[in-house]
Amino acid sequence: MAAAKRIIIGVLAITCTPLFAANEIAVIGETGETIEFGTAIVVEAKYKANFAEGKLILPAQKPGKYTLKLTAPGRITLEELVTLPLKKKLTLVMPLQTRRTQKVRLITHEEKHNVARHQLQQHELKSVPATFGDNISALATLPGVNRPGGIFGPLIIRGAPDTANRYFIDDIPVINPQHFGGFQSVISNELIDDMTLFSSAFPAFYGQALGAVIDIRTIETVAKPTATIQTGIISSNAFYAAPWSVFSPKLVAPAETASEEERKAYQDAKRKAEIDTGFFSISGRVGYLSLLVPPIYKVITGKEIIAVPEYYDYQWKARWYLGEHNRHAVSMFIFGSYDTFTLIRKLSEEEKKERVEQGENPAAGDLTVFNDISSHSQSATYDYLPSENVKMRTMLFNTLIYSRFYREAPGRALGTIDVNTRPNITGLREIFDIHYMNRKARLKAGVDYQLFHFNSSGVTQQRKETIPQGQTDFNNPDHFDVINIAALGQNHQFSAYADNRFEFGGFFITPGVRSDHLVRSKETTLDLRGLAGYKFTTNTTFAVSGGHYSSFAQTNAYRFNQATRREARIVTSDDLRSEKSLHRSASIEQEIGFHVFKVEGFYNNLYDLAQTTTSAQQAEGILYANTGGVLTRGVEVSYRKSLQENEDGYFGWISYTFTRADISGIAGSFPFRFEQRHVVKMIGVARWGAWEFGARFELFTGFPYTPIIGSTCTPGYTCDGNPTTTLYTPTYSTAVNSAQFPLFHRLDLRITRKSTYSWGTFSWFVEFINVYNNEPQLRQSFRNSEPYQEGRNPRILGPSTPLNLIPNFGLEWKF
Structure with a gap:
């Protein structure tokens, strides 16, 4: 029986060519059976070929050592260093693929959600x-x-x-x-x-x-131990993963004189070693922008950076298979991160003066800012597969965020901000994944419970909601609210959901339903969602999808992690309703081999968004109301070409997107400040042997902004031209975000080389971001020492700390 689990590859005849001999390879099993088909790769020659009926002919190669990879169905890939041309018969042995593994994950994307x-x-x-x-x-x-x-x-x-x-x-x-x-x-x-x-x-x-x-x-x-080390200009990353069998003692084949009992014991031990008992992995990243970025920035711009972010993260995951046939599995996953700012130096008096001359507001002064954020998540998961068509998962998880934001600034309006936030989410989830009707139907359903605990404290300042975005005057304390944050509370959320996909010929439909209940507000939501479409024999697919979506503002952890916002107190609100959205999408897609053409339109309404109320309402104790909304609509046109990994050729995608996004609330209705109405993207990567050449071109319209249309002399100043008594305050248009910054475009280039060795691979890349050094115009700069003058004050400028042409490089070792 053991003989049936190995392959013998014999290299036979050498035929004559004008330069070097071709090689004929016979592929057989250890008991002499012919291997019906498989694939061979000569790595250094970048040559790949299929073989059938146990015979493979490789073209002539220059004399030397080559890495030969052979694969066949049910066999473990063999990788061997051979010398070509072969001067004598060579026999290689490949074991059968007998490891039992979890080949299908509990939650996959095989339902082919065709829209969006x-x-x-x-x-x-x-x-x-x-x-x-x-x-x-x-x-x-x-x-x-x-x-x-x-x-x-x-x-x-x-x-x-x-x-x-x-x-x-x-x-x-x-x-x-x-x-x-x-x-x-x-x-x-x-x-x-x-x-x-x-x-x-x-x-x-x-x-x-x-x-x-x-x-x-x-x-x-x-399947086997693997390690990767990556290092670049801003960070380095390390990764290691291995099956648990890496800790098992290596088996030594019995000698020819071994007894039958010793041979049987060896075979039993080998079978046990081939059973997949799980794996573990450990990885992490450390950032070091303060090491390389400041000197590079100074070489390119001639200026010095004031502060840079520093960070690190970590991940550990392990999985254990239990019992026969690996129907039971237990997993643990732990990951986290830490972010902070490193102050390189403070502004000199000359730099402060220069910034004021460039339009910075003098009331802002020399800010002292730091922001420490750490996050830690962990989960324990139990998977049970009672049959091939039924999978169940029980999951317990927890996520904790700790954040402190501190800002100190002189001036009346810009005071001190010091906020600590600590949201903590704990959840228990049960997921069911069931295939039926001969796998033409699939039900994904589940229930879960989540406990939200929030603790925020400190003092902050925020622009009043009655002052539209872009019209804040940092010299006017009436434009800001000073907020004492003391939010301590918890909430409970119960959820149930189900998606059921059906396929009938080319037709497919996935009706879905979700319900969430929030204990604090005593609200229960019911959201219906769905997808339907038809795939023609021409590989043309038409599909539509949409639905209703709900989110409780009280448990929106993103808000609580924004330390400068007053919304931390939302957790204590019992009156806010859930925020809502209604999505509609339709697409038509054409597949031609590895080419995909797609056109998709969308029309989405976000409504009942939580916003702070007017001053009059707040005086009555009504701090928040469901008065906000966002309307987005647009169309996406794209072409995509795919490529298999390690295959020569090219892949990439081209797209054009048109988007309109409008915000509505107590300040009125106006374009979203991050709306980009027209966007063109072109990404292409050509792979030729060990080399890759990549290019990325993007063109997009600028963000909206509220134009300055005039100025007034600031109260308390005479504006007589004397620098100590002259200070102008800009007057903004009442048409919020009615102007757009200029169109911007950028080209990025990248070259990568990957070399293969007996121990693994080594790759390096060099890239240049924004190769022709185009500077985006993205801010409106007003000189407070001068009155408004159209075309001169204000000016449309680039970023205050420009770094437009960015060189980047990286190295990767993979074992």
Whole structure:
């Protein structure tokens, strides 16, 4: 029996060619049976071929050592270093694939949610230019996804505020998915198995989101030990994973003189060793912007950076299979992050004066700011697979955030802010995944309970809601509210949900329903959602989706983590209703091989959003009301070309997105400040052997802003031209966000080389972000020492700390 679990590969004849001999390879089993088909790869020659009926012909190669990889169904891949051309017969042995593994995850995306869904493969995440090797940053290359900071910043998806989005890592709700709200993600790329973006109209499985959902799934199995070390200009990352069998003693094959009992004992021990008992992984990242970024910034701009963010994160995951046939599994997952600012130096008096001359408000003075944020999440999961078509998961999780924001500034209006927030979420979830009707139908359902505990304290200041965005006068204390924060409370939420997909020929439909109950407000929501479509034999798919979505403002942890906001007190509110949204999407998609053309339209209403009330209402004790709203609508047109990992060729995507987003509330109705009406994205990566060449071009209209239309002499000043007695206050238009900053475009280039060795691979990349050094015009600068003058004061300028052309490099060792 043992003989049937091995392959013998014999290298036979050498045929004559003008230069070097070709090689004929025979592939057989240990007992002499012919292997019907398989694949062979000569790594250094970048050659890949299939073989059939046990015979493979490789073309002639230059004499030397080559890494040969052989795969066949049911067999473990063999990787061997051989010398070509072969001068004598060579026999290699490949064991059968006998390890029992969890091949199907409990929660997968195989339901093919056809509308408002995008998915990136791991190799695509790593190859896209200007992402700093970050998985979440790569999402910004997709249609309908933009970032206020261009390269960094939170994701604005289909015109909805970033606080309307929800992130999940293995079903754990994540409050801070990225360092500093939009830098690098808090989880290692190597730990991620896949990542899916639901731009809108997402299934009932996901709750408490009004805009979009980002679902991140980590690895579920590890076949052999693997390690990765990545280092770059801003951070380094390390990852290691291995099956638990790595700790088992190595088996030694019995000698030829061994007894039958010894041979039988060896075979029994070998079978036990081949059973997959699970795996573990450990990874982490450390950022060091203060080490390399300040000198690079000074070389490029001639200026010095005042402060830079510093951060680190960690992840540990383990899985154990229990019992026969691996029907029982227990997993543990722990991850966390820490963010802070490192003050490089304080502003000199000359720099303060220069900033005032460039339009900075003198009342702001020399700010002292720091923000420490740490997050810690953990989960324990039990999976049970009673049959191939039924899967059950029980999950217990907890997420804790600790944040302190401190800002000290001279001046009447800008005072001291010192806020501590500590939201804590604990949940218990039961998920069912059932296939029936010969797997033509699939039910995903679940129930969960979550306990929310919030503790916020300190003092902060916030622009009054009656002062529209962009019209705040930092010299006027009447434009600000001083808020003492003392919010301590908890809430309980119960949820139930179900999505049921049916397929009949080319037709598919997924009705869904979700209900959530919040104990504090005694409100129960009922949201109906659905997806329907038809896939023609021409691989043309038409689909529509939509639904109703609810989110309780009292348990919106994103609000509590914004230390400068007054909304921490919402947790104590018993009268606020749930915030709502209504999504509608329709798409038509055409697949031609690895090419996909898609057109999708969307129309989304976010309403009953919680907002602070007017001064008169607050005097009556009514602090918040469901008076806010957002209306977004648009269309996305895209073309995508896919490519398998390690396959030569090209992949990429091109998209155009039109978006309108309007905000409504007590201050009126006006365009959303992060609306980008027209966006064009072009991403392409060509892979040729060991080399990859990537390019990314983006063109988009500028953000809206409220124009300055005049100025007045500030009370207490004479404005006679004397610097000590002259201070003008700008007058803003009553048409909020009625102007747009100029259109901006950027080109990023990247070169990557990957070399294969006997121990693994080594890769390096060099990229240039914004290669032609185009500076975005994104701020309105008013000189307070001069009166308003059209075309001269104010001016439209670039960022106050510009770094437009950004060089970046990175190294990766994979073992």
